[in-house]
Amino acid sequence: MTKRPLFGGDALVRAMILGLPFAVILILIVGPLVLTFVISFWQKTGFTMRPDLTLDNYAAFFSGVRLEVLLRSLWVAFSATILMIVIAYPIAYLITTRLREVLVRPVLFLFAVPFLVNYVVRTFAWSDLLSRTGPINSALIAFGITERPLDWLLFSDFAVYLGLITAYMPFMVFPIWLSLSGIDRRLVEASWLLGEGPFTTFRRVILPLSLPGVIAAAIFGFVGAFGEVAVSLILGGTGYQLLGNAIQSALSVLNYPLAAAISSVSTLLMLALIVAWYQFFDLRLMLGKIMMRA
Amino acid sequence: MTSRFTRYGIKIAWAFVALVLVFLYAPLLPPAINSFANLGDRGLFTHYSAILTDWRLMAAVRLTLLVGLLVAVIAPLLALLAAEAVRVWRIPKLILGVILIPLFVPGISMGVATALFFQILGISPSLLTITSVQVIWALPFAFLIVLTALANFDPVHREAAYMSGANRWQAFLEVELPQIHQGLLGAAVFSLILSFNETIRTAVVQGGNNTVQTYLWSQYQQIGLSPNLYALMTILIVATLALIALLALLDARRR
Numbered sequence: 009m010t011k012r013p014l015f016g017g018d019a020l021v022r023a024m025i026l027g028l029p030f031a032v033i034l035i036l037i038v039g040p041l042v043l044t045f046v047i048s049f050w051q052k053t054g055f056t057m058r059p060d061l062t063l064d065n066y067a068a069f070f071s072g073v074r075l076e077v078l079l080r081s082l083w084v085a086f087s088a089t090i091l092m093i094v095i096a097y098p099i100a101y102l103i104t105t106r107l108r109e110v111l112v113r114p115v116l117f118l119f120a121v122p123f124l125v126n127y128v129v130r131t132f133a134w135s136d137l138l139s140r141t142g143p144i145n146s147a148l149i150a151f152g153i154t155e156r157p158l159d160w161l162l163f164s165d166f167a168v169y170l171g172l173i174t175a176y177m178p179f180m181v182f183p184i185w186l187s188l189s190g191i192d193r194r195l196v197e198a199s200w201l202l203g204e205g206p207f208t209t210f211r212r213v214i215l216p217l218s219l220p221g222v223i224a225a226a227i228f229g230f231v232g233a234f235g236e237v238a239v240s241l242i243l244g245g246t247g248y249q250l251l252g253n254a255i256q257s258a259l260s261v262l263n264y265p266l267a268a269a270i271s272s273v274s275t276l277l278m279l280a281l282i283v284a285w286y287q288f289f290d291l292r293l294m295l296g297k298i299m300m301r302a
Numbered sequence: 303m304t305s306r307f308t309r310y311g312i313k314i315a316w317a318f319v320a321l322v323l324v325f326l327y328a329p330l331l332p333p334a335i336n337s338f339a340n341l342g343d344r345g346l347f348t349h350y351s352a353i354l355t356d357w358r359l360m361a362a363v364r365l366t367l368l369v370g371l372l373v374a375v376i377a378p379l380l381a382l383l384a385a386e387a388v389r390v391w392r393i394p395k396l397i398l399g400v401i402l403i404p405l406f407v408p409g410i411s412m413g414v415a416t417a418l419f420f421q422i423l424g425i426s427p428s429l430l431t432i433t434s435v436q437v438i439w440a441l442p443f444a445f446l447i448v449l450t451a452l453a454n455f456d457p458v459h460r461e462a463a464y465m466s467g468a469n470r471w472q473a474f475l476e477v478e479l480p481q482i483h484q485g486l487l488g489a490a491v492f493s494l495i496l497s498f499n500e501t502i503r504t505a506v507v508q509g510g511n512n513t514v515q516t517y518l519w520s521q522y523q524q525i526g527l528s529p530n531l532y533a534l535m536t537i538l539i540v541a542t543l544a545l546i547a548l549l550a551l552l553d554a555r556r557r
Contacts (some may be wrong), residue, residue, distance in 0.1 A: 121543070125538075281406075
């Protein structure tokens with residue numbers, strides 16, 4: 009079957025029109041990320057900056073307080089991502105295996121709705137819910153569970169993790185569900201026929217086959233939590249900084265080269281994760297359904 | 303077949319899902335409640351009508367709507383071209399990899415990168431910079447939606463149109479578009495929702511302008527939140543929920 013593309017005639021014109029979205033991505037995101045990397049070696053001069061080849065910005069980043077911020081960001085993003093997977097996986101698994109076909113989409117939809125509401129606004133809402141005089145503390149006191157308001161609900165690690173998980177976890181259900189629902193049922197049945205119980209079947213068949221979706225979800229959650237600005241500022245309280253806050257404070261004193269250096273570190277880390285994911289898994293495993301006829 | 307043990311296990315698992323949903327939906331309520339606080343003897347919608355007389359807020363509302371509209375038009379069109387390229391160029395992995403990049407760049411890094419880029423080029427913060435960064439953010443999502451819609455379209459129909467003497471544009475407009483237009487519309491609504499969702503990237507590239515979202519963000523950092531701002535948040539939440547309902551409706555009609 010010959011394929012006649014939409015924009016016919018001049019092949020060059022067609023290539024240019026079809027290439028437009030890629031040009032947009034290259035010019036507006038890949039280019040700027042490369043530029044940011046270049047600027048990270050520049051020097052700050054007063055209110056502006058000048059081209060240079062200095063490692064000062066990285067030295068400033070990898071020393072003192074900012075190193076602590078980097079290490080904390082790595083740890084918080086890593087541990088929050090593990091928690092998100094632990095919550096999202098069973099949900100995706102239940103949706104895939106225990107739900108009638110007609111109910112799958114509506115239930116997935118339930119997880120999409122809160123994700124689509126502005127997450128900064130949702131984070132503001134959490135700070136209300138968790139505050140000393142907020143509804144959760146009032147309820148706890150009314151039921152006699154505690155006498156005084158709990159202090160650790162807000163401006164704490166607990167609040168930050170809660171904020172991060174509710175911000176990014178809902179979206180992670182989707183890639184995991186995609187890869188779980190793509191698993192050939194016959195493989196599971198084959199494992200049964202070969203005499204394996206449900207746990208071994210899960211561990212040796214289902215889990216490995218769903219890994220592409222799990223890792224995609226994990227990267228999404230990790231990247232989000234790692235560069236977080238709003239959740240740490242609103243729910244962590246003063247002094248609670250994640251990498252995004254470090255970038256923001258560098259921006260606020262117009263130290264663009266330093267902001268560029270911190271930003272580049274997080275971008276490079278993200279790139280390494282994506283490349284590793286790409287090396288290990290075939291995208292088609294997960295997106296096969298969407299791309300089947302494309 | 304299933305033992306009583308697993309049946310209880312599954313019930314507990316669904317209870318867990320319900321609990322997670324409670325946590326996810328709980329934050330949608332407080333802004334609405336706070337927007338009706340401290341009313342005194344003034345009307346119920348005092349804080350809402352106060353928005354109308356605050357010119358800074360109204361400017362932010364207008365900018366939010368304008369940017370949202372632009373994003374909702376541009377992102378699906380770019381997504382359609384990219385989805386078309388998947389079909390024509392036969393390098394789906396590469397195309398997907400490129401278009402999905404913005405999904406995996408931390409929000410603030412994306413903001414910093416584009417802000418520096420525009421600064422070096424001498425393009426001052428404006429509608430252009432805000433719209434660009436939001437289009438880039440919405441594109442991967444719009445692309446996946448359009449790609450799904452295209453996957454349900456059998457190219458044989460287009461071949462049939464060619465054989466009946468249609469040229470490429472006629473085949474697209476009269477045969478393909480009617481079959482995929484709801485997917486495109488879905489991508490547009492989704493892009494608008496994502497535009498309403500965006501704060502951090504926009505805040506870095508906006509300069510002196512403000513959208514509703516970035517106005518809330520800067521007010522929180524400078525002086526804290528007031529009932530008027532809670533009213534604004536409530537409007538934002540309700541508008542988003544209405545758009546989601548529209549999306550669901552489109553989806554139900556497509557099936």
